[in-house]
Amino acid sequence: MKALVKTAKGRDFIELKEAPRPNINAKEVLIAVKFAGVCTTDIHIQHDRFPYWPPVIMGHEFSGEIVEIGEEVKDWKIGERVVGEPHTLACGECFLCRTGNIQICEHKRSPGWGIDGAFAEFLRMPKHLLHKIPENVTFEEAALAEPTAVVVYEVLERSRVEPGDFVVIIGPGPLGLLSTILCKASGASRVAVIGTGSAEEIRFSIARQVGADHIINTSQEDPIDVIARLSGGRGADLVVETSGSPSGINCSVETVRKLGRIASIGFAAQDQVPLPWNKAMYKNCQITFTMSSSYSSWGRALALIDGRIDLKPVITDILSIEEWEEAFERVAARKRGKVLFRF
């Protein structure tokens, strides 16, 4: 089968190669991948800024169809349409696993960086991590289940969007657009999306289309002044920081209201980023961080995708795996919505 492999440590070393079709064990299924999403994490792996164990097939966001099942798999059938949590090799025994947090188990190694992933024609997955794609949901939309679950976990479950909230979303990339959709669906009264001038062409129009009430272009306006004005000086109830940039992180503390919440889902390009510590102190704000998804967030994400939210506007590019260099360049340029590979 064709597979996109990170062959060695260091910048780049990515090759489209012929790889053997994976063998499954008794508790696994083999999935024919239909669509797989390219994530900024893949770009961080390409640039050697994120942990990975080469040689490894890349890709952790996917949708597909079961084509083979292990002997002990009773609840799944060949032909079923599935997505899967990328929490493979979590030990099931440590404190985190026993408290239901397999997504941050020390032993976890996700498909796409820890073990072979979804940028290939076939992918093996343990049965307990599978979720069924609802009947009316397309494979394209289902490929966004993983980033949607990340946003559900951090923004809905942990930072709790409350009815009537004024929400500020920093960064209009796929996670920012999904946050916009999910905050509106959860009763936020107003959502303001902040981005740079490069978002003008595509990302801001998607943000408007999916319900953003205010668009703030930082090349034209100071977002801190605009949010102060829009909130009557009070600040936002909830700020979703998806950019991971020093200016975005600063802006999250500057724009949140006293006792407000900041949900951080943007991986920073550098390990140390300045934070206006005392301002956060004065504001008594809550800051939470995540880059993964809980078990419950997958059920919620799929229930929402099943007719309650529309993810189609977020998908801007569908390419073949042969065009991976172009796909990676488009994601790295941070101007598009979700970029998918079709298999």
Ligand SMILES: [Zn+2]
């Ligand atoms: Zn991702």
Ligand SMILES: [Zn+2]
């Ligand atoms: Zn564990």
